[in-house]
Amino acid sequence: MTKKRVGVLISGRGSNLQALIEAAKAPDYPAKLALVVSNVAGAQGLARADDAGIPTQVVDHKAFASRPGFEAVLDEALHGAGVDLLCNAGFMRLLTEDFVTRWLNRHLNIHPSLLPAFKGLNTHARVVEAGAKITGCTVHFVRAAMDDGPIVAQAAVPVAPDDTEDSLAARVLAAEHKLYPHALRLVASGDVRVEGEHVVGISRPEGENALFSPPLPGTL
Template sequence: MTGRVRTGVLISGRGSNMSALIEAARNKDFPAEIALVLSDKPQAAGIRAAQLAGVAALGLDAKRFAGKPEFEAAMTVALAAAEAELICLAGFMRILSPAFVERWRGRILNIHPSLLPDLRGLQTHERALAEGRAEHGCTVHFVTADLDAGPIVAQARVPVLPGDDADRLAARVLVEEHRLYPEALATVARAIRAGRGAE
């Protein structure tokens, strides 16, 4: 089985990295296809963007579920229905449970706006500036139960320039995110396809 790797993308907002992945997957030679976009916020702008791009999209209002296990169970059902083999987090603003991560172990990617293992967590651009760092960037990594701590797939670096504020630095990093995430997804999808051939 050498078909493209069906991939689910989880978002919470506008989904700019999602759009970069969808655009890359338009190329039939790209080793992954975006099978489903799933958001925890039904009104997320990224849902409409995915639909306009011809990709199946679903909003599951996390607040309507009794708790995280029930919400994640609904996500699992949706991902299974889409026959997803791989998950990409693209601005998904919820911490996944250890049980969900274990179920998809080695099959969840995230993009984080720092050069991990430095600056895990939130407000990375502000922290990079406050610490006087000379460079900043982004990292694609596998998701584990520990926040922003999984094995690194790829990184991209940008200089911190004189006069930078958090918005200017974030915009420069975002350009690199949009380039790096499709490349990293392609790398992982090729490895999954190679593993199929060995089965």
């Protein structure tokens, strides 16, 4: 099996990166983490990558006068590592339309809500304030607009009556750690593809777990 080479963009602790690292250890996983890039020196995720033997690089956005300048160096690093697919994992920078176009339909992001609901920041506080009964997380292909793009997979998380921002965030994060490796597997294996602005090619067996779309392995 020829594995897709994956670049991961981080800004912080890298817990979703760790989930991808663990998933990629499986011999049948169709992706290999080839490079981890942080825009923040000293980000905890860099240590996670080092521990796993994955090459790392820091491209500090503050060192550049413009976003295109930052992105040019970022793009050079990714191509230098032979990256096929790109994953944002807590990467706290908006990217220009030019960069998004260069990586179109090869660039994934995870967001802690059931998109298109609750885009942007302070997601869990807004969910609790709104009195929502269900929230969750979404893996989608990146587009120039924030938290927008064709949806690959989602996981739903019930909101408890006594939930706080922190308690809800912890449960959603646990769902993210299962969902992101699942979604990357779907994309890297070619089981899904983008047509127009929708992801297609997903089989939906009878009785799939309603909390995951498409179902996670072992949840049927």
